[in-house]
Amino acid sequence: MKILVTGTANGIGKAIAQKFLDCGYDVAGLDILPATVIHPHYVHFVADIAFADLPPIDGVDILINNAGVQNSGNDIDVNLKGSMRVTERYGVRQGIKSVLFIASTSASTGSEFPEYAASKGGLVSYMKNVALRLAPLGATCNSLSPGGVATALNEHVMSDPALWAQIMEETPLKKWASAEEIAEWAYFVTVINKSMTAQDILIDNGESARAKFVW
Numbered sequence: 001m002k003i004l005v006t007g008t009a010n011g012i013g014k015a016i017a018q019k020f021l022d023c024g025y026d027v028a029g030l031d032i033l034p035a036t037v038i039h040p041h042y043v044h045f046v047a048d049i050a051f052a053d054l055p056p057i058d059g060v061d062i063l064i065n066n067a068g069v070q071n072s073g074n075d076i077d078v079n080l081k082g083s084m085r086v087t088e089r090y091g092v093r094q095g096i097k098s099v100l101f102i103a104s105t106s107a108s109t110g111s112e113f114p115e116y117a118a119s120k121g122g123l124v125s126y127m128k129n130v131a132l133r134l135a136p137l138g139a140t141c142n143s144l145s146p147g148g149v150a151t152a153l154n155e156h157v158m159s160d161p162a163l164w165a166q167i168m169e170e171t172p173l174k175k176w177a178s179a180e181e182i183a184e185w186a187y188f189v190t191v192i193n194k195s196m197t198a199q200d201i202l203i204d205n206g207e208s209a210r211a212k213f214v215w
């Protein structure tokens with residue numbers, strides 16, 4: 001089985017690539033940066049998912065749209081339109097088994113940077129559209145919406161003790177997920193899961209469920 005993952009040079013995408021390689025799959029990675037995963041069953045393609053020509057990659061069984069940016073000025077181009085380009089090119093085809101998107105809690109809460117929230121909200125709607133189109137092919141399509149994950153994307157707040165303390169105050173489980181934990185979810189939803197489709201799963205340590213009870 002061949003797995004295509006976008007954004008494999010860092011963070012969550014790198015952890016997802018490594019999880020599938022550890023499980024014996026062939027993995028292709030697509031990133032704007034050079035490869036950081038080195039493995040005999042890993043092939044890396046350097047391309048910008050939003051603005052560059054996409055390379056020919058045949059026979060993708062599972063597609064994981066992970067590449068994303070935050071408050072970049074191009075969030076909708078990369079997170080939404082780039083993921084749509086990748087999906088229409090490699091994911092909507094006979095033989096596909098599962099498509100997954102890494103969205104964000106921002107998609108349902110509307111918090112964080114405006115263009116980022118809009119890009120992720122659009123991604124969840126697009127996921128449902130793809131799920132309906134892939135269902136006749138017997139393939140699943142879902143999204144994961146993490147809250148905070150300890151990656152370089154969040155260096156700004158992770159390295160500031162005062163900001164970090166404020167974040168933990170807002171987070172019921174008092175922690176963030178690791179990239180490796182999100183990779184386990186990605187594996188479960190695309191490989192083990194056969195019956196759930198068109199769903200967005202929140203993995204946010206209770207962040208978006210937090211509601212003050214006033215009496």
Ligand SMILES: NC(=O)c1ccc[n+]([C@@H]2O[C@H](COP(=O)([O-])OP(=O)(O)OC[C@H]3O[C@@H](n4cnc5c(N)ncnc54)[C@H](O)[C@@H]3O)[C@@H](O)[C@H]2O)c1
Nearest residue numbers: 007009010011012031032048049067068104148149151153
């Ligand atoms: N870290 C979090 O707290 C968190 C929370 C919710 C959702 N997410 C989402 O998870 C995904 C991965 O986030 P991360 O924290 O691992 O980020 P990261 O910055 O550590 O890694 C993102 C990867 O995507 C690549 N990339 C960026 N733009 C690209 C483009 N145009 N074309 C190809 N590759 C590109 C980068 O080079 C990088 O390797 C993103 O979509 C992000 O929005 C992250």
